[in-house]
Amino acid sequence: MRPDILGPVRAYAEAWSRGDTAAVVAGYADDIVLHWGGSHALSGRHAGKVAALQALAEFGRRTQRRLVRVVDVMAGAERGVVIAREALGTPPVEVERVLVYRVAGGLLAECWVYDSDQALIDRLVGR
Numbered sequence: 001m002r003p004d005i006l007g008p009v010r011a012y013a014e015a016w017s018r019g020d021t022a023a024v025v026a027g028y029a030d031d032i033v034l035h036w037g038g039s040h041a042l043s044g045r046h047a048g049k050v051a052a053l054q055a056l057a058e059f060g061r062r063t064q065r066r067l068v069r070v071v072d073v074m075a076g077a078e079r080g081v082v083i084a085r086e087a088l089g090t091p092p093v094e095v096e097r098v099l100v101y102r103v104a105g106g107l108l109a110e111c112w113v114y115d116s117d118q119a120l121i122d123r124l125v126g127r
Contacts, residue, residue: 002075005103009080012101012108013073016084028052029107038118040125052111063088063124071096078102089124093117 008027015023034052036043041062046055059065068085075081080101087094095117102110115121 002077004106005078005080005101006073006075008103008106008108009075009082009101010073013070013082013084016067016082017070025049025053027108029104029109032108033110035110035112037113038115038122038125040122041127042125059125062126063121064090064092066092068094088120093120095120 012024012027015027028049030049031047032049032052034046034055036046036055042055042059046052064087066087068087071083071085073080073082080103082099082101084097084099085094086097095115097116098114100112100114101108
């Protein structure tokens with residue numbers, strides 16, 4: 001476990017849990033890259049803080065995303081991980097999501113999103 005990875009990832013998860021959007025955004029590097037799997041309109045690579053934030057906002061708009069709770073935060077030799085439960089859609093369906101981060105300079109520099117129900121995500125986000 002590396003504190004230089006765990007610290008920023010834990011700070012991000014705590015800010016997200018508190019609903020502190022300013023602290024969440026402050027934890028992103030200006031050149032953050034967000035990688036979204038699946039086959040929906042937001043799948044792919046979103047490079048730069050502005051593009052990543054736009055993609056996240058659009059995801060929230062399309063899915064009515066709401067954090068239920070952060071399940072766990074961990075770090076290894078190269079990556080940090082947040083496991084979260086989120087409620088998506090109407091009526092809401094809870095899904096578990098795994099967010100894997102590369103940390104650089106104390107900031108979240110890259111994120112890969114893995115969803116427990118990719119078909120649901122693809123349907124909610126749409127094309």
